[in-house]
Amino acid sequence: MMTATTVKERSLLGLKGLDRSEITAILDRASYWDKQTEKLNPVLASKFVSNMFFENSTRTRFSFEMAEKRLGAQVLNFAAAASSVEKGESIYDTVRTLESMGIDAGVVRLKPTGVLQQLSEKVSIPLINAGDGNNEHPTQALLDMFTMIKTFGEIKGLTVSIIGDIMHSRVARSNLWGLTEMGAKVQFCAPDNMKAPELAEHAPYVTMDEALKADVVMMLRVQLERHAGGMIKSAEDYRTHFGLTEERAARLGSGTVIMHPAPVNRNVEIDDAVVESAKSLIFPQMSNGVPVRMAVIERAIR
Template identity: 75%
Template sequence: MAMAASALRERSLLGLKHLSSAEINWILDRAAYWEGQTEKVIPILKDRFISNMFFENSTRTRFSFEMAEKRLGAEVLNFTASSSSVEKGESIYDTVRTLESMGIDAGVIRLKPIGLLEELAEKVSIPLVNAGDGNNEHPTQALLDLYTMKQHFGELKGLKVSIIGDIKHSRVARSNLWALQKLGAQVKFCAPVSMRAPELERHAPYVSIDEAMCSDVVMMLRVQLERHAGAGIMSSAEEYRLNYGMTEERAGRLSPHVIIMHPAPVNRNVEIDDSVVEHFQSRIFKQMENGVPIRMAVMERAMRH
């Protein structure tokens, strides 16, 4: 049983904090392989059933996973629940167990409660892939970010990466931090005091916006306006834009080799000015494109024996 559990864990992708650099590199290499394929569908997962279980809203991530799964020939079942209808951990567990009992071979899961995914992974006998859990991790987003950086710069070692914005609530910032540092990149954070995560300060320093602009990669995070409504965290979107946004003026001062990234969806004219979203140094749509081969690699890994 212990052997089976450890094999299952090796096929699951719960986060990048405890994933080795060798495993991360394997996924990046396989993504490059899948990106190089000209056929739209290569059915290595024919007759496999995968359920995308989204207990928290997401259109892009779910579509990206679905595209990846279908390109590998899998049968896909989508389950979405409004977060209000499945607030309790027990309900999520029951849903996952129900789908498992119906015969799915793997589950992709996005949920709000932190720590629940680890518990679920211990209780079910199918591999689980984390599509975002609370503000803990979002491993496939960070992997596609790394892949995008590697595509541009050739390697990640020694790369300087600034992550700017709502670090406190960002699972993207955390997954990127763990993975980038494992592969030898230097990470700096930039955030208003109210959006900082103090527990991450020993892993990466907080710097000013001007210093943050002097990296090789400038990654803007989505300001999660829904989390700040009435919380007094941000006085106005315009103030945030002026102090922490990728304005047209800031973009104009970047070194020519720098790339601008954002996990999307973008709040235009808040984190990034409208005119900068498709700026020649922006890789935002390239990141979205790269999500499919990355998720193909992750689902292939989940299904390997």
């Protein structure tokens, strides 16, 4: 049986506070899985993993499920929309119920910030953060870093611009913590009402022109529903001022690459032609998510 310390060490709640050696170990193991020619490597054949998604995310859930099945694990998929959570059962009760049934690890995605940390202190199985509120999305940042390593050879010394709604972005936060720990320089670019002032001491805010001079230009998804709330005037206005248009993409350096956590609002944060351009690593990022998540799941329960 795992001790409390072991459970805590094997959980992945975020990248903030995770040291370089631990991040490197995960990325090295991801590289191992990436090189395997057999799709099925049943090292977790006797293990049960539950994907507990209290917030919708088709791509992330499919990526985790693919990773789990490639490792041979038995997978239980849980969606809050079809569960008793809608009838009043708490997130805590749901996780405890699945724990009681014998799962070996839980992959959790939820909207409230801070709840996952509280859950981790009350259960005796490792938990993996698949995105919690505006806090962190650690496996997204790990797959982003893995993509950068495959492209540039290493992360140390890279300049990475993260452009978009920093205030609400868990992707921006996990990348900030992980990339800076690995020796990259992170800088943000955002509309004034989408900045996260508390992060300014860790990464400077720069103009769009300055952001385009980076080695990696990482665009964030625009939540178009915020248009109704007045955070953006319109999708076209956002594209004009902060979108990676074809004109802006043409000004990127010869070695600069484009990234995006997906799904992409084409012709809003990135023009359609730029998504499909030679500089775009958006689809390789999705591919790299599977070996990265294999490494994280294996770390949790093997």
